[in-house]
Amino acid sequence: MRTHTKETQSSMTPDKAIQFLKEGNERFMNNLKTNRNLLQQVNETSTGQFPFAAILSCIDSRTSAELVFDQGLGDVFSIRVAGNIVNEDILGSMEFACNAAGSKLIMVLGHTKCGAIIGACNHVELGNLTGLLKKVGPAIERETATKTERNGKNLEFVTHVTENNVHLAIEQIRKQSPILTDMEREGEIRIIGGMYDVETGRVDFYGIG
Template sequence: MRTHTQETQQSLTPEMAITILQEGNDRFIKNLKANRNLLQQVNETAAGQFPFAAILSCMDSRTSAELVFDQGLGDIFSIRIAGNVLNDDILGSMEYACKVAGSKLVVVLGHTKCGAIIGACNQVELGNITAMLNKVKPAIEQETRTTENRTGSNPAFVNQVTENNVHLTMARVRKESPILAEMEKDGQIRIIGGVYNVETGKVDFYLQD
């Protein structure tokens, strides 16, 4: 499989980009890989890159977007930070990916058993970690069905906060980036979410919000 060129990137629709990720994750959970020559892709991307998606995911060592979606060099912009939280630099990176570099898709990807989410649920305070985990608080506050054991030891609570965090981050991308919101409105891009299951390798996509 060859890396994306400007022509192949431009020919993709956002829906086609979603399908590429879905098919890649299906290969991943079946322990299959697309046939790629990575050294050849080094040469093919030396003069430029044309990724079709920008993926905001957690820094967790189990959640490499390139691996779980079976993508090669030059295929995706991978933005990684604990808890897949959003800040101005990340938002700017997404704008660069789509408006400047031509990507068709923004994906907010959470995952099960996320240490950052668990830490936020446990109200951990430690150095600069405190400010980072505070970004998860809206997702915790939004989960009102759980009335007992609202801590990281409650898997159901953590899972719901994880999902909330993805949806709230998607909403923030649209609200805080007029550029991306307008591109999505015009059909140039899609902003979607998902949660990766660290036990199965499967990504459940949130295509509507």
């Protein structure tokens, strides 16, 4: 498979970008990885890149976006940080990806059994990690159904917080980036969320048929 070019990126729609990711995840789950000549892709991207999507995911070693969506060099911007949280630098990276580099989709990808979410639920404090985990606080507060055992040992509680964290990240992107909000309003991009299951390899796309 060849890498994306300016022409293929330009003809890409946000909905088609979503379909590309869904089809890639299906291949991943069925161990049907696309045959790619990576050295050829190095050569093809040496003078430019035309990724069709920007994916914010966790640093967890099991959640590489290129792998779980079966994408190659030059196909996606991969933004990774523990807990797939949003900050000013990440917003700037997304704005570059879409407004400057032409990507058609932003996806916030959470995952099951996330150590950062579990740590936040347990109120872990450890150096600079303390401040990062506090950014998960609003997702914990939003989970009001759980009255007892509001900690990392309660799998249902952690799952709900993880889902909330994805939805809150999307809300933050729309609230804190007028550039991306305007692009989404004009239909130039879409901003979506999803959840990767570390046991099955499946990505559940939120709100997508």
